[in-house]
Amino acid sequence: MSYLSNYLDRIVMRGNPSLAAAIKKTTDDIIPQYVSNFTFKEHVVSLLVGDVQSGKTSHMFGLISAAADEGFGIFVLLTTDNILLQQQTFKRAQKDLSDFCICDENDYLSFVNNNMRKPVIIVLKKNGRILKQWKNNFSSTNFCAGNPLFIVDDEADAASLNTLINRRKQSTINKCLNEIKQTTSSSIYMQVTGTPQAILLQTLESGWKPYFIYYFKPGQGYLGGNFFFRAEQSPYIILTDNNEAEELLVDDEFPENGLKTALMMHLVSSAHVFLDGGTVSNFLVHPSVRTDQHGKFAEKIGDYLNEISITSEEPETAESFEIVYNNLKETKTNIRPFSEIFEFICNQLENDQINILVINSLNSYDDNVQYENGINIIIGGNSLGRGVTFPQLQTIYYCRLAKSPQADTMWQHARMFGYDRDAAFMRVFMPPILYKLFSDINTTNNNIIAQIKKFDHNSDIKIFYPTGLRPTRRNVLDKKAIGIFSGGVNYFPFYPRNKDITALDKILEPFTDDVYLVNLKLITRILELTDSETDDWSATAFTGFINTFIVENPLAQGRLIVRRERDIAKGTGTLLSPNDRRLGDTYDNEVVLTMYKVTGKKGWDGKQLWIPNIKLPGDIFYYNV
Known part of the structure; x- marks a missing residue:
């Protein structure tokens, strides 16, 4: 057996x-x-x-x-x-x-x-x-x-x-x-x-x-980060104003806004799903962690639905829905005729068949199981995160922005991911600032996965995120053991030593005192021969970060700056000359390794040695255990 x-x-x-x-x-x-x-x-x-x-x-x-x-x-x-x-x-x-x-x-x-x-x-x-x-x-x-x-x-x-x-x-x-x-x-x-x-x-x-x-790779039909947050902006993402969520709650009118458009798209896509024999269609609204705002959004959406129902026979209402319909038709080419769609929506509103459900700490999941069937609008915060799956989720309005956003928490809020979706009907509404954060998280996720595949299940995975985005909550990370390196900052060993100066001389021999575009693998070979008398320098950490770039592109390039006969004293508070610092800063999105060979006359016991100075690219934080 x-x-x-x-x-x-x-x-x-x-x-x-x-x-x-x-x-x-x-x-x-x-x-x-x-x-x-x-x-x-x-x-x-x-x-x-x-x-x-x-x-x-x-x-x-x-x-x-x-x-x-x-x-x-x-x-x-x-x-x-x-x-x-x-x-x-x-x-x-x-x-x-x-x-x-x-x-x-x-x-x-x-x-x-x-x-x-x-x-x-x-x-x-x-x-x-x-x-x-x-x-x-x-x-x-x-x-x-x-x-x-x-x-x-x-x-x-x-x-x-x-x-x-x-x-x-x-x-x-x-x-x-x-x-x-x-x-x-x-x-x-x-x-x-x-x-x-x-x-x-x-x-x-x-x-x-x-x-x-x-x-393990997802199966066929999975919609994930690369579907929604790819390099070119996806047609399935609709950007809203950054401050829209705050402004619409204090507006008693019925202005054009992303939430209204999202609601109308949900009604149109739901009409198609039900006319085709479906039994459920869900719309997720994730506005804030605050439960009082969930109720306000529910009231606002209820007002929108009433307004649509009251004005359903006016030409302007049908015209507004037709604009939304045409947007969806660009990706859902076989959508049912508009006349059928709009008639279905009007009937559902007239018979009060649109459900508004609030799911948060004040409401248990047991009270809200009705999102398994029907046309539903689900509003909530943290309760919409881990482990909760919404069937036939086609429309999402996400505007929650934390003061100190965490990558893992945000990614768990991505309930749009999954299999049980019609890709052509998917629409995610979010402000540009959140779209950028999700795109950055997706970039790092892809890099983490590439490292896992490349390094044969090795657990020494490097992580990097843009400034302002933390990988996770602070209270589970040992702050004494986590090294955080900033892109754009110059790092060098205070008390350097060379593991093998002869080998370093050999590697750097072809390079005169100048700046060169070189393969990043060459930079890692140089770093592996550097060390420090104290724990202020970790060549392993820097080579690990550089390897994350190599995983995505084996031909990735960096800048190597070589200088010889540098008369620098041991224990100096700075290494680079003003000119070399300015030169390195011109390559702000590249790895820059500057190698100084000192004469050894000022506190080095008369011994020459190479001192590395490295600058990682971008406005990014790099994390190392």
Whole structure:
């Protein structure tokens, strides 16, 4: 019997052979290298990265099935601390993994009575009380100590990391997860997320830096960052005024604005979906983290709907809808005739069939399950983030702007990503400032994925973001261990030394005192031969950053400036001459390495040596653990 084969057969029987093939590739890549040779005497942390809403659960189930074939019998599947999400995962596991003993949070007797006859999966929320309870459950059984745990932590960056790291304490959830691992002699802890920034910036000492990383590609039909935030502006993005969200809430009139246009587009696309036999169409409005604003937006949209209904027989209303209709027709060429669309909209408004739903901390998900059917307008904040999937989501109005935006949080708000969308109908409304931030995040995401693929699952991944955009929240990063380097700033070792000056002389011999356009790989070779007597210089960090550019373009170029016979004193507070500093600054979007060979006469014991000065490109922060 093969648990993996049975799981894949079920997926094929449901009509999705391409998904089965993708899962098989993931298991073929991970299991032989990292699971089959497990030593049963260590605790291994790993990371599975997939795009937001790209099918991570299916791949998680595939890896669980394949690990069961390798002799693992106890699996813990962790979800975020949300009752609905935990229950959704539990019921899906029951449906998809019928060969297993699937246990809910209160199924301790089922777990014990199973007595290892079947592999068991316990689906738990990341909740302190629940985790402590199951830590005690594992400790009290006589078969846990001798069987390794296989822990799969969905959205592992959300609550699992130590939020008290900078106070040299341990947060409750992080401590509970450590204690669960220690109930057995060995474990594999697989972190799973679509936003790995916080995990990639963990230290080895934290215990949460992954031993290996694996990225799986999304399947056919997935709409993600490269669909919406590509180099050229997408026709599926409609830019609004930066201050529109604030202004429209204090305007009692019915002016032209992005929210009104988005609402009309939602009505048009919904009409087509329902006239074609569909049963659901959703519009997501994400204005702010503040719950009071959610209510104000709901009232504003309600006023807009009433205004449309009242003026539906006036020519101006039909003309406004026809403009929106023609915009959608540019991408949805087979859209139904406008007359049918507009008649359907008027009938729906007349019969009060458009639902306005507010989802936030004041309203539970259980009260809002009606977005699974009907024409819905969903308004909320944080509750519209991780783990929540909205079927047939075609229109998004996103204007939430944090004072200190975090890349992982923003990317989790990208509910437009996924499979269950008609690409031709997709429209995302956002101000230019947010479009730029999302585009920057997508650029770094692509670079992270390229590094994972290039460096053979090595976990030393470098991250960079523009000034003003943080990779993640500060409280999970050890500020004593994270180095942050600024683009456009000159860095050099205060007390330099050369690992091999003869080798450096040889590399730099062809270059006279001038500036050269060179391959970035040459710059890394030079940096690898530099060092410092103290910890003020990390050639490894700089070569790591440069390698992120090389991953995307092996022919990437930088500038090399060479100067010899420099009579510079040891311990000087500056290195570059004013002229060389100005020269380097002219190449603000390139890597610039300036190599000074000093005479050694002023405090260097008469020994000549090369001193590097490097400037990374752009108005960007580069993060290094």
